[in-house]
Amino acid sequence: MDYTQILTQIHHDIRPLLGKGRVADYIPELGKVSPHHFGMALVTPDGQTWSVGDAAVPFSIQSISKLFACTLAFGLLGEDLWRRVGREPSGNAFNSLVQLEYEQGVPRNPFINAGALVVTDVLCSRFVQAEAAVVQFLRRVSGNMAIDYDVAVAESERQHADRNRAMAYFMKSFGRIDMPVEAVVNAYCRQCAIAMTCEDLARAALFLANGGVVPWSGERVLDPSPTKRLSALMLTCGTYDEAGDFVYRVGLPAKSGVGGGIVAVLPGECAVCVWSPALDHSGNSLAGVQALEWLTTLSGHSIF
Ligand code: DON
Numbered sequence: 001m002d003y004t005q006i007l008t009q010i011h012h013d014i015r016p017l018l019g020k021g022r023v024a025d026y027i028p029e030l031g032k033v034s035p036h037h038f039g040m041a042l043v044t045p046d047g048q049t050w051s052v053g054d055a056a057v058p059f060s061i062q063s064i065s066k067l068f069a070c071t072l073a074f075g076l077l078g079e080d081l082w083r084r085v086g087r088e089p090s091g092n093a094f095n096s097l098v099q100l101e102y103e104q105g106v107p108r109n110p111f112i113n114a115g116a117l118v119v120t121d122v123l124c125s126r127f128v129q130a131e132a133a134v135v136q137f138l139r140r141v142s143g144n145m146a147i148d149y150d151v152a153v154a155e156s157e158r159q160h161a162d163r164n165r166a167m168a169y170f171m172k173s174f175g176r177i178d179m180p181v182e183a184v185v186n187a188y189c190r191q192c193a194i195a196m197t198c199e200d201l202a203r204a205a206l207f208l209a210n211g212g213v214v215p216w217s218g219e220r221v222l223d224p225s226p227t228k229r230l231s232a233l234m235l236t237c238g239t240y241d242e243a244g245d246f247v248y249r250v251g252l253p254a255k256s257g258v259g260g261g262i263v264a265v266l267p268g269e270c271a272v273c274v275w276s277p278a279l280d281h282s283g284n285s286l287a288g289v290q291a292l293e294w295l296t297t298l299s300g301h302s303i304f
Contacts, residue, residue: 037275073119131190211224
């Protein structure tokens, strides 16, 4: 399929929505980003790329990093990962603490903050610098060796991470965190502060659309079965407590971040990333969700 016309139409039609919603400002550095950005990139396993708008502008990937950190941890531990973190949608805000007490410090899934802290704890146990392992992985799967975390964003988050710290200490009180909390929170903040473009992120997610193999390098990241399972988790848990509505509207597995990015995959066909910083009430990019809804409607392609 030639996506040129579809992306051009989306880029045109999205304009009235740009600036609607709110840029995340609980991490002060993120609050400085203009809400009017919009970029979108779509890549296919045969190496074609379509992009519009600010698709080559780097932004803070935030919780999209949870997808790649989880890929690494799943690759290391396999099914044993699920002894430490669940696989159910939370139905609560991504930074909510309430379920943790009822469920003895086991987070519902790896894509909410508590679950991602457990995943980072797994990586901290295996690597001297967990965030460097995530950065290296992203460089490899995107092909962009310049990818790194933004020091100012990481520091801004570290200074405002008391809720994440509270969650990590709470889980540690149940014996669910092995490494020192401050080390886990620091690595987590740096991993969230990784800066990438829509083009980088679409390329980085392409292995998920290609049975676990990076198409241009031939590197196998995951076997086909864990690749399917990770995509299933994206579908049910990747867009916070809006996952049901997102799937209803878009029909693709996806992972979003409060930087305004959303990565989605159509297995066998393509990976796509959209970025627009202003968020809806759940913390998903308002224009980004709309753009993806239009993509699957106009192309007639989704997983359903
Ligand atoms: O921990 C935080 O609140 C941010 N670094 C990331 C939040 C985000 O993108 C949505 N979380 N699932």
